[in-house]
Amino acid sequence: MANNNAAQERVLMKGNEVLAEAAMRAGCRFFFGYPITPQTELAAYMAKKLPLIGGTFLQAESEIAAINMVYGAAAAGARVMTSSSSPGVSLKGEGVSYMAGADLPGVIVNVQRGGPGLGGIQPSQSDYFQATRALGHGDFFMPVLAPSTVQEMADLIYDAFDLADTYRTPTMILADGMIGQMMEPVLLPPERDPESLPAKPWATSGTRMEREHNVVNSLYLSPEKLNDTNHERFERYAAIRAKEQRAELMMCDDAELVVVAFGAASRIARTAVRDARAKGIKCGLLRPITLWPFPEQAIGQLIDGGTRAFLSVELNMGQMVEDVRLAASGRVPVSFYGQTGGVLPTPEEVLAAIEQAAATMERGE
Numbered sequence: 001m002a003n004n005n006a007a008q009e010r011v012l013m014k015g016n017e018v019l020a021e022a023a024m025r026a027g028c029r030f031f032f033g034y035p036i037t038p039q040t041e042l043a044a045y046m047a048k049k050l051p052l053i054g055g056t057f058l059q060a061e062s063e064i065a066a067i068n069m070v071y072g073a074a075a076a077g078a079r080v081m082t083s084s085s086s087p088g089v090s091l092k093g094e095g096v097s098y099m100a101g102a103d104l105p106g107v108i109v110n111v112q113r114g115g116p117g118l119g120g121i122q123p124s125q126s127d128y129f130q131a132t133r134a135l136g137h138g139d140f141f142m143p144v145l146a147p148s149t150v151q152e153m154a155d156l157i158y159d160a161f162d163l164a165d166t167y168r169t170p171t172m173i174l175a176d177g178m179i180g181q182m183m184e185p186v187l188l189p190p191e192r193d194p195e196s197l198p199a200k201p202w203a204t205s206g207t208r209m210e211r212e213h214n215v216v217n218s219l220y221l222s223p224e225k226l227n228d229t230n231h232e233r234f235e236r237y238a239a240i241r242a243k244e245q246r247a248e249l250m251m252c253d254d255a256e257l258v259v260v261a262f263g264a265a266s267r268i269a270r271t272a273v274r275d276a277r278a279k280g281i282k283c284g285l286l287r288p289i290t291l292w293p294f295p296e297q298a299i300g301q302l303i304d305g306g307t308r309a310f311l312s313v314e315l316n317m318g319q320m321v322e323d324v325r326l327a328a329s330g331r332v333p334v335s336f337y338g339q340t341g342g343v344l345p346t347p348e349e350v351l352a353a354i355e356q357a358a359a360t361m362e363r364g365e
Contacts, residue, residue: 097136101218122342
């Protein structure tokens with residue numbers, strides 16, 4: 001890995017490789033995964049570079065094995081990551097639930113492909129429900145960050161590790177095949193000083209005869225104890241909801257119609273919004289950066305400021321639109337436009353959806 005001065009140089013890199021490089025700079029020293037398109041370059045980059053800095057890369061025998069290795073490294077206090085694509089992430093669901101139940105931090109990357117089933121290897125956003133409605137069984141949520149550029153792949157991986165450690169929770173980067181495979185200039189973050197990483201007094205890292213034994217476990221035989229633990233965990237989720245909502249607003253100061261889009265879809269929507277403005281439509285863009293917690297505060301503030309309608313643009317059949325409707329609370333209409341299966345809409349197609357939504361808004365429907 002480069003030194004701190006070289007880290008400030010702008011380089012041209014593929015999104016998947018940036019995720020790997022930035023994770024190592026953020027202090028990740030353990031990676032367990034299994035190859036699947038379109039995220040395989042991330043694991044390949046880790047396999048090449050992580051051992052050179054004293055880290056451990058292991059290609060597990062399955063996705064299920066990989067996530068349980070993440071559990072073990074996280075329990076020992078390490079910064080650890082795994083990555084996969086849609087069906088592979090489904091296989092990790094049980095292990096992610098165990099991590100949530102044991103309050104273990106770790107980062108899971110999903111570079112989405114089309115589905116359901118094996119689907120296709122083209123970019124998709126059809127795992128939104130899976131990520132934001134709890135990946136696995138039981139009562140839990142986890143922070144979900146959605147990059148829209150290769151630069152954000154680097155920036156948000158740093159944030160993901162910090163959120164995981166701060167709140168003792170698994171955290172997800174929800175990207176897609178388009179962002180993972182594309183190349184853009186990126187300013188890589190500086191390497192994290194290992195001494196600056198947060199202490200983890202709860203970890204099973206050996207007592208050195210200086211403290212009581214730590215136990216990491218997600219099994220509670222007492223229903224009262226499990227009830228109390230879940231309530232305490234949801235107090236942390238409430239703090240995340242209050243403090244960690246993030247979104248980017250574009251041309252929203254006077255927008256009557258606001259497009260809501262994340263990830264790759266937001267890049268297409270950005271052009272369509274500019275074209276709508278050129279046609280005299282008071283249109284803006286809200287790009288959620290956190291999908292959980294969803295930026296409902298920004299939705300409410302826009303409505304208070306005069307926004308009359310929302311249009312959710314997604315690479316699926318309609319998932320995030322449900323959160324937009326919940327955040328709008330019936331105060332203004334919310335419509336949807338999407339493509340699926342790896343079909344990317346053109347800016348002209350999104351513009352047509354904006355014009356239709358604007359016309360419906362003007363009719364008061």
